Amino acid sequence: QIPTAAAPKTVKVKTQSKNKSWKRFETLTFDCLGDYIIRETTRSKFGGRKDKIDEATGFFYVKRISGRWSFVDPDGNLYFSAGLNATGPYKDDKKFQKAFAEKFKSTAQWAAESHEYLFRKLGFNTIGAWSDPNAFVEAGLNVPYCPYWSFMQTYAKKRVHGAVKLSEGPMPIFDPEFDEFCDEYAKSLAEKSGDPWILGHFSDNELPLKENDILNRYLTLPSKDPGHMFAVKWLTERKRMFDFSDDDNAEFCSEIIARYYRIVSTAIKKY
Numbered sequence: 001q002i003p004t005a006a007a008p009k010t011v012k013v014k015t016q017s018k019n020k021s022w023k024r025f026e027t028l029t030f031d032c033l034g035d036y037i038i039r040e041t042t043r044s045k046f047g048g049r050k051d052k053i054d055e056a057t058g059f060f061y062v063k064r065i066s067g068r069w070s071f072v073d074p075d076g077n078l079y080f081s082a083g084l085n086a087t088g089p090y091k092d093d094k095k096f097q098k099a100f101a102e103k104f105k106s107t108a109q110w111a112a113e114s115h116e117y118l119f120r121k122l123g124f125n126t127i128g129a130w131s132d133p134n135a136f137v138e139a140g141l142n143v144p145y146c147p148y149w150s151f152m153q154t155y156a157k158k159r160v161h162g163a164v165k166l167s168e169g170p171m172p173i174f175d176p177e178f179d180e181f182c183d184e185y186a187k188s189l190a191e192k193s194g195d196p197w198i199l200g201h202f203s204d205n206e207l208p209l210k211e212n213d214i215l216n217r218y219l220t221l222p223s224k225d226p227g228h229m230f231a232v233k234w235l236t237e238r239k240r241m242f243d244f245s246d247d248d249n250a251e252f253c254s255e256i257i258a259r260y261y262r263i264v265s266t267a268i269k270k271y
Contacts, residue, residue, distance in 0.1 A: 009028070009029060044077045046073035046197070047126075054076050081125065083144075083146075083199075085130055087132070088130075107135050129205065145199065146202045155181045156172060160177060166208055171256070182264055186267035186268055186271045201268050212249065214249050214256070215231055218252075
């Protein structure tokens, strides 16, 4: 619930970096909220609230507390993640080499100044996918982070039933080989298994999980494709083979999502 006397601000936003135009959107910041009082709280080294304590496991985890899901940091303090993707010096990227050389003498300087600005001044506390946590670590600065992986993206290019371009076709989640692939792929996570600064694993990016006409996308696959066979079986069991609805599409999409996360999370937790 928004406190009374809230006056929104207007910000300019680009939905994609390649867009030439900026769009205006209304938003709220804490200083817009007239009767909201900000309370200072003591933080753990991971950024968790020391006044909100639960079980300490040595690693981040999630728990439902008072009807609300929350992160808990390795020391057992409730943690609200405010993170940024793609946080790194990128000094070897040709697009940024000149700017980096003009502003920073070293990666360590970039890390120190970025840490001060992003985490101390702006209040962020996590770096997400496509980030470079080692740049901070080498400067003696740790931040919670999320390693980036590509379980489905990698599998789709190698599958025995024929490669799939996920931007065009449905993901091959019903292949019996996917389970074994994930188990093998996840072995590379073992080297990070003892790192308490890992908030979680970013398993894939932008998977095709749209409800709209999802059943037809699987039904138009070749008849011997595992995805086609599963969709036929799923509809037949529900007596919906020739008359399915938007609700059926939504339910089938939920089946896909549940199956993906069940397989991938099992592999991640194993290692």
